[in-house]
Amino acid sequence: MEDNPTDHASTMEDNPTDHASTSTAMPQANVEIHAEGDVVDQIDGTGSPSSQIQVNVKIVFSPGSRKYYVPICEPSLKPYVGQKFPDLDTGIEFYRRYAANCGFDIRLGTSRRARDNTIKKKYVFCSREGEKYTTPSGKISDTQAQKSSTTSKSNDVQSEMSPINKSNDMQVEKSTRNRPTTRLGCETRIIFDLSTYSTFVVAIFEEQHNHPLCSERYRQFLKTNRNMNPGHQSFVLNCAKVNMGPTKSFRLYREIVGDYSSIGCTSVEFKNFGRDLKAYTEGCDAQMILDNLCSKRELSSAFFFDFDTDDNDQLTRLFWADPISRRNYAAFGDVVSFDATYSTNRYNLIFAPFTGIDNHRRIVTFGAGLLSKEDSDSYAWLIGKFKECMGRQPLMITTDQDLGMRKAIESVLPDTRHRYCMWHIDKKITERVPQCKNAESSFRAKINEVIWSDLLEPSEFEKAWGDVLTEFNLNNHTWLGKIFEVRHNWILAYFRDNPMSGLARTTSISESVNSFFDKYLNRSSNLVEFFMKYDNAIAAQRHAQDKLNSETTISIPAMKTQLPIERHAMELYTSRIFIDVQEEISAACFSCTILAIRNEGSSCTYQISDGTSTVEVVYDSVEDSYTCSCRKYVRWGLLCRHIFVLFKERKVRFIPDKYIVSRWTKNALNTVSLTSGLNIIEKTDPLEKHKIVLGQLYSEFYHTIGVVGNDTETLESIMRSLKDHRERKSNVDTSQNTKRRLFEDHFGAQVPDKGSVTIHPPAPVHNKGSGKRIKSAAEIAFENSKKTLRLCRKCNQRTNHDSRNCDKFTGSANRTTDTNTDVSLED
Structure with missing residues (x-):
């Protein structure tokens, strides 16, 4: 066979029939025929046996004693000269299946075209056709260059002193990686010719290989057998929705099918498909998500979204909320947590969800936004869209101590009480206060007792705060002084009279939101992937909520008392809330005592002790109302044990309607659905x-x-x-x-087509929370304390240095030799 396939094609085109007959009629000295399952020596590229394999081939010896391998397969799989195919792709696919069955890969070769660019002739080779490219003559090889660089010192000195210009020196070939080759000059091929009836005919078919064929066990690694079929592709796509990468997807798929050989491809194909998935939306992911949001709004008019762009038509701001989120806000939107989350997408856009607490005391999402900047204008735009979507302001909103957020809330939500998140401040206390103080368990216990108590009056808090700082000698601590100045924005004592302020006391809202979304989002996602994973996260959140709703409907908790009001509470509240109410009813029966009663006109004041404190409950007979000095009902919307004492005393059998806050009841969402007018779905997708x-x-x-x-x-x-259905669908x-x-x-x-993209993806931004998180000195010290110290090979000590910068041997300009060994210190 000629080295140049083009020249070879010219010869064949003159007389393809004669060439076909001569190419297959190779002189043979003898023939060895091996049936399937026979064991023969596998010959490597040098002609020597390397291993034994199971084969289904006919081995032919040429007159020069060279081995050729002719595969044996079913006649229906084997092509033949004169075989016709309706089109070229069908012919190539037929030959590909033949190669996969016989144990070799194929490679597409030259195409001959007519003047109208129609393919007239197509070459398909064995993948081991051709030879490895060798270095052109006239250049020094890597071995020669190495020898040239290791000449004697006298020659080096002479060359340095020589006046010869270095440009005249012999050029040294650039070092390249020594890569193995699979090319062995195999002459197996098939040639398709275009016939007069627009079909393709096998003009030449050569089936003899100069190399062993792949055994049955290793055919799974042939490229012809490594194909990502639609089943593989769908599996990778579904795994991507739950934030599972290609490698983990491959391992999971192997567990499903039972064996690696049954997968049909390798992990490389899974990774390549994941790469193609990202490349598919390159440059148009912003347009795609906006088109998707538009289609959702067409299905339901209650779906809300809005966006903003810069001068370059790049997406900079986005807010969205579906009908279920809006319904959740109508039911549970009295207190909202607003927090900025980072590292959720490849553009470093800030992910800012609006969340709250549902009737099971679980996190519920009201809506979310993406921002390219963290300034007050961006936050004001986002909070303004949230207000426009929901139709009313929340009673309270909790955020971190970001100045931009504070300015935006003051301007957009003037009637909403703003409170700093206790979780962020509590974390900073650990970081800012000296380690010696934090190590004292009494300091943490006393400071927590002060800042987390919702029973203290403001004056009582200020006195208790001063006592703790004086006891631990922290009166002059700068940071503690600053947070004391803004105590009205975070200390519970200053929120005792704000309705539902107890919800803001929950320390884990921000922590739970970040932890929840971290399981679904990652920083490498484009906008389309981000929205897909966000939808999955919300679906998981709502599934958990539905599960709790189901459990609270069918489960009946055990009663602790015989009071009818306890059973009424069980029928009224969700299981999680009933546990708290039941605890108050039980304490009213077994832990509380009426110390004194004082009548003043239509009101009656009861002094009640609960074992830890003494409170006053005022009953107004005209209004039929109860008011407790502990203020729990105001803060939580749930009656306290002290009022239940009076219910028990006055034989009240049911909780009065005026004291039932619907957000805690089993029917919280059903009541909202009837009154809010939000249609979840208007059209079928x-x-x-x-x-x-x-x-x-x-x-x-x-x-x-x-x-x-x-x-x-x-x-x-x-x-x-299943195969029948697949073949019918493919046909x-x-x-x-x-x-x-x-x-x-x-x-x-x-x-969308590139020309129809009107909204472009944002340019990657760098916000203060983007990229690698800056760690505090305390966190770094704590992490370093857990690390195992290095072993220095020079001083043989476990320390924070190694042999390159060992203080015991540095500082001298000239390196010396260790007197105790024969090895240089540099070695």
């Missing part, structure tokens, strides 16, 4: 229906497999049925099984 049917199919399939068990005959019947329309369709179904939006 065909894609959602498809997902439901597909989910039911998966569930039924795995259920059936589990029921069948070890019945191999039934499993084979199911497999035949009807193969274009549907493309990456584009899968990607569009996966993202829920079509990729």
